Amino acid sequence: EPEVTQTPSHQVTQMGQEVILRCVPISNHLYFYWYRQILGQKVEFLVSFYNNEISEKSEIFDDQFSVERPDGSNFTLKIRSTKLEDSAMYFCASSTLAETQYFGPGTRLLVL
Amino acid sequence: GEDVEQSLFLSVREGDSSVINCTYTDSSSTYLYWYKQEPGAGLQLLTYIFSNMDMKQDQRLTVLLNKKDKHLSLRIADTQTGDSAIYFCAESISSSASKIIFGSGTRLSIRP
Numbered sequence: 259e260p261e262v263t264q265t266p267s268h269q270v271t272q273m274g275q276e277v278i279l280r281c282v283p284i285s286n287h288l289y290f291y292w293y294r295q296i297l298g299q300k301v302e303f304l305v306s307f308y309n310n311e312i313s314e315k316s317e318i319f320d321d322q323f324s325v326e327r328p329d330g331s332n333f334t335l336k337i338r339s340t341k342l343e344d345s346a347m348y349f350c351a352s353s354t355l356a357e358t359q360y361f362g363p364g365t366r367l368l369v370l
Numbered sequence: 371g372e373d374v375e376q377s378l379f380l381s382v383r384e385g386d387s388s389v390i391n392c393t394y395t396d397s398s399s400t401y402l403y404w405y406k407q408e409p410g411a412g413l414q415l416l417t418y419i420f421s422n423m424d425m426k427q428d429q430r431l432t433v434l435l436n437k438k439d440k441h442l443s444l445r446i447a448d449t450q451t452g453d454s455a456i457y458f459c460a461e462s463i464s465s466s467a468s469k470i471i472f473g474s475g476t477r478l479s480i481r482p
Contacts, residue, residue, distance in 0.1 A: 262412075264412075289468065293470075299474075300473065300474050301458065301460075301472040302472075303469045303470065303471070306468035308468070314469055316469075349412060349413060351413075358401070358415065359470060360415055361412045361414070361415070363411060363412035364412050
């Protein structure tokens with residue numbers, strides 16, 4: 259069964275450093291998403307991406323964040339200058355339609 | 371505003387039925403979902419129901435939707451130890467088809 263994959267599974271970085279989280283969505287999916295889950299809190303929507311542009315973003319998704327689909331398979335989330343409060347589990351998701359989203363296993367980001 | 375609420379914990383005896391409840395606030399929800407998260411793993415889409423349906427059954431899982439009361443439930447028949455996980459209720463809103471709003475998750479534990 260096709261799956262969404264994410265790399266790395268864990269990342270530790272110093273505050274102020276840039277990180278890039280990578281995702282390979284399911285191959286025939288057209289919509290791509292990033293969510294995050296701070297430890298002990300709800301899963302929060304960050305951004306959705308369709309047709310090579312952002313279709314929606316949340317208040318969390320400020321200028322420090324960017325997304326890119328650099329080729330036909332990868333979908334990346336970049337955090338330019340990480341802050342302590344960016345420590346969270348980051349989930350990528352994809353869907354054929356805008357409703358039924360399938361999630362990857364997540365990347366646990368720890369900012370020190 | 372958009373909000374999804376669910377109780378934090380549920381403990382059931384192995385072999386009994388588990389019922390996880392959820393309430394949501396936005397009456398324009400189009401799809402309602404149940405996701406399962408096992409320790410260290412990602413979010414697995416268990417089932418979903420369209421907002422014009424009352425019930426959906428899939429093997430051991432039964433989803434009931436009371437749209438008038440904005441109440442969603444997930445019943446797991448013959449609960450097994452492998453069902454131990456966090457179960458997230460979630461909704462997508464017709465005005466923003468790309469975003470899924472999650473509840474806090476209900477941790478289901480199974481007693482022998």
